[in-house]
Amino acid sequence: MAELGLKENDFKNPVVHWVDARLPIFTAMEKEYRAFPTPKNFNYFWNFGAIATVNLLIMIASGVFLAMNYDPSTAGAFDSVHRIMRDVNWGWMIRYIHMNGASLFFLLVYVHIFRGLYYGSYKKPRELIWMLGVVLLLLMMATAFMGYVLPWGQMSYWGATVITSLFGAIPVVGHAIVAWLWGGFAVGNPTLNRFYSLHYLLPSIIVGVLFLHIMALHTVGSNNPLGIEVKGPQDTLPFHPYYTVKDSVGICVYLIVFAILVFFLPHLLANPNNDIPADRLMTPPDIVPEWYFLPFYAILRSVPNKLGGVTLMFWSVLILFVLPWLDTSPVRSCRFRPIMRWLWVLFVADVLLLGYVGSNQPIGIFILLGRIGTTLYFVHFLIFVPLFGVLERPLPLPESISKRVLGGGALASAAAAARPTEKA
Amino acid sequence: MRALALALLALGLALPALPAAAQGIPPLPHVYWSFQGPFGTIDTAAAQRGYQVYKQVCAACHSMSQFHFRDLAGIGYTPAEIKAIAASVQVPGPPNAQGRRSLVPGKPADAFPSPFPTAAAAKAAFNGVVPPDMSLMANAFQGGPTFIYAILNGFRNPPPGVTVPPGRFYNLYFPTHFIGMPPPLHNGAVTYADGTPATVPQMAHDVATFLYYVANPHADARKRIGVHVVLFLVFLTGLTYALKRKVWSDVEH
Numbered sequence: 001m002a003e004l005g006l007k008e009n010d011f012k013n014p015v016v017h018w019v020d021a022r023l024p025i026f027t028a029m030e031k032e033y034r035a036f037p038t039p040k041n042f043n044y045f046w047n048f049g050a051i052a053t054v055n056l057l058i059m060i061a062s063g064v065f066l067a068m069n070y071d072p073s074t075a076g077a078f079d080s081v082h083r084i085m086r087d088v089n090w091g092w093m094i095r096y097i098h099m100n101g102a103s104l105f106f107l108l109v110y111v112h113i114f115r116g117l118y119y120g121s122y123k124k125p126r127e128l129i130w131m132l133g134v135v136l137l138l139l140m141m142a143t144a145f146m147g148y149v150l151p152w153g154q155m156s157y158w159g160a161t162v163i164t165s166l167f168g169a170i171p172v173v174g175h176a177i178v179a180w181l182w183g184g185f186a187v188g189n190p191t192l193n194r195f196y197s198l199h200y201l202l203p204s205i206i207v208g209v210l211f212l213h214i215m216a217l218h219t220v221g222s223n224n225p226l227g228i229e230v231k232g233p234q235d236t237l238p239f240h241p242y243y244t245v246k247d248s249v250g251i252c253v254y255l256i257v258f259a260i261l262v263f264f265l266p267h268l269l270a271n272p273n274n275d276i277p278a279d280r281l282m283t284p285p286d287i288v289p290e291w292y293f294l295p296f297y298a299i300l301r302s303v304p305n306k307l308g309g310v311t312l313m314f315w316s317v318l319i320l321f322v323l324p325w326l327d328t329s330p331v332r333s334c335r336f337r338p339i340m341r342w343l344w345v346l347f348v349a350d351v352l353l354l355g356y357v358g359s360n361q362p363i364g365i366f367i368l369l370g371r372i373g374t375t376l377y378f379v380h381f382l383i384f385v386p387l388f389g390v391l392e393r394p395l396p397l398p399e400s401i402s403k404r405v406l407g408g409g410a411l412a413s414a415a416a417a418a419r420p421t422e423k424a
Numbered sequence: 425m426r427a428l429a430l431a432l433l434a435l436g437l438a439l440p441a442l443p444a445a446a447q448g449i450p451p452l453p454h455v456y457w458s459f460q461g462p463f464g465t466i467d468t469a470a471a472q473r474g475y476q477v478y479k480q481v482c483a484a485c486h487s488m489s490q491f492h493f494r495d496l497a498g499i500g501y502t503p504a505e506i507k508a509i510a511a512s513v514q515v516p517g518p519p520n521a522q523g524r525r526s527l528v529p530g531k532p533a534d535a536f537p538s539p540f541p542t543a544a545a546a547k548a549a550f551n552g553v554v555p556p557d558m559s560l561m562a563n564a565f566q567g568g569p570t571f572i573y574a575i576l577n578g579f580r581n582p583p584p585g586v587t588v589p590p591g592r593f594y595n596l597y598f599p600t601h602f603i604g605m606p607p608p609l610h611n612g613a614v615t616y617a618d619g620t621p622a623t624v625p626q627m628a629h630d631v632a633t634f635l636y637y638v639a640n641p642h643a644d645a646r647k648r649i650g651v652h653v654v655l656f657l658v659f660l661t662g663l664t665y666a667l668k669r670k671v672w673s674d675v676e677h
């Protein structure tokens with residue numbers, strides 16, 4: 001057990017020294033963000049967690065300013081949002097940042113997840129990092145869904161109606177739950193009020209869970225593109241300056257993409273119908289969610305039975321929780337898994353296909369494609385992942401990260417891949 | 425990861441080939457807009473003509489409740505002109521002792537008044553449809569200003585065998601073809617102050633330009649600022665990348 005009382009520290013600055021003796025935040029920063037031993041062979045896919053963190057902060061900052069001028073009532077919400085766009089100083093920029101930032105956030109996190117899938121970052125000892133990640137994903141989805149309701153356009157209203165009604169599929173108590181969610185007998189003012197309250201609350205919870213996500217990461221250490229354990233100091237670099245500067249490069253590129261969206265294509269990812277005020281008497285011809293929900297929407301609509309569809313949709317995310325135990329392979333990185341790397345490609349293609357199906361009415365060919373896509377989605381996790389972990393013959397693993405980096409790896413044919421940071 | 429790039433490419437090529445089938449609606453015409461593209465700006469002369477079309481034609485039926493007289497400054501009207509335009513329009517004043525609002529001359533800070541006192545009144549006048557508010561019209565439809573242009577030019581005699589319900593008009597581009605709006609434009613419907621011949625396509629183009637400005641009053645400034653922001657970020661990325669190379673130069677990796 002650590003001793004109670006003032007803590008020793010080596011900081012020269014007297015104020016820092018004084019504070020750190022009582023509250024060792026500087027020691028913690030030094031340990032976690034300067035000296036923290038980080039595998040030396042990360043490629044740029046290891047930037048996405050840091051970029052997503054920056055994105056989260058941007059969302060919170062822009063959201064606070066939007067909230068200063070937003071009116072969470074069914075009578076005033078639409079007009080208040082468009083007053084922000086027109087009359088609030090820099091309001092258009094703040095709203096476009098928040099709107100497009102939400103989309104970018106999902107893009108970043110989806111890349112982050114597929115990175116984890118490819119390099120086996122979810123496997124022992126990183127199961128909890130991964131599971132906390134899934135919690136983050138669920139929280140993001142809830143936040144984004146409720147945020148989309150706030151401008152009270154046609155898609156806000158009808159999207160909220162469709163999604164909340166899904167809970168009506170639950171046997172016996174379904175309708176009671178839906179009325180409880182709505183705070184009435186239809187989506188209305190009470191619904192908007194509570195969504196606003198939760199939309200403001202959930203990002204703080206995301207920050208808290210993110211803290212745990214990083215704490216777990218800094219306990220067991222990062223995975224790396226080779227998926228092998230760090231063998232010693234020769235395999236790692238201190239986080240600062242090596243990865244602070246490398247993350248900064250990624251953050252700059254991300255900011256360029258962000259700026260292009262905000263300043264030149266602010267409506268690219270938005271549904272034009274949400275610029276029509278909510279009207280409960282006029283159902284839009286096609287109710288589509290935002291692009292980042294489309295694969296899940298396709299899964300929902302691919303089952304003819306409502307309860308079945310809702311169940312599968314929830315399981316499509318929840319199944320990620322048990323992935324660490326579904327995967328039977330001793331090898332993490334798909335670089336050394338000749339079969340799984342192609343199944344991974346197939347899985348990515350399948351999710352994209354589902355996204356495309358989700359953006360179309362479930363008629364004709366799209367019914368069939370949706371069912372094939374949904375089946376493949378679950379077959380991947382429930383059959384391919386457990387089965388090929390056993391059947392597949394992995395390639396020989398390099399002895400260590402530094403051996404591999406210096407060209408002493410076991411696999412000459414992939415020598416180029418051995419210098420991932422230069423290639424990226 | 426290289427395999428992913430291949431898969432994405434294949435999918436990207438295959439998917440757009442399946443068109444989103446709209447039943448019997450022709451594709452929107454190709455129209456050139458001064459404000460299109462990353463450097464396009466709003467043609468203020470066209471927007472001013474479009475304002476004239478709006479005022480003399482569309483304003484009889486459509487509201488534009490989020491747009492204020494002062495916002496006309498963005499398409500080149502001077503403060504004095506805006507004051508005069510506002511004063512020439514009657515807007516609802518403060519409620520009197522009986523709670524009724526009398527009409528008073530407008531001020532630059534007033535919003536454009538609605539032609540109907542309530543949505544129900546508009547609905548009653550148009551067989552159950554409400555002329556949509558114009559504040560965001562140029563953003564609210566797939567195709568934006570091009571859709572507005574197409575609708576205004578899209579009135580036709582119905583094809584043989586098609587009966588148009590009473591109070592409706594046949595329009596090529598309206599989702600059901602039967603629109604509740606009577607053809608609002610005919611050649612010479614307005615007399616342009618700048619002498620431009622007022623043909624239907626000309627007026628449609630001008631009013632759509634105006635409505636694009638109404639829905640996106642900050643579009644020009646947004647792009648101008650965007651150019652600076654992106655240039656700065658590209659520069660910053662270059663610097664950061666150079667720094668990264670320098671920091672990593674002593675590492676074998």
Ligand code: HEM
Pocket residue numbers: 045046047048049050052053056109112113116121122126129130132133134136137140206210213217221222223224320
């Ligand atoms: C709010 C969203 C999220 C943020 C801000 C975030 C942030 C981060 C950060 C900063 C890292 C370390 C840098 C890196 O490896 O990229 C990280 C690692 C990780 N994250 Fe996330 N994350 C989020 C969501 C998720 C989700 C949804 C998952 C998976 C379902 C996930 C799984 C992981 C895993 C497995 C690692 C360890 C990777 C490794 O060591 O190789 N994260 N995250």
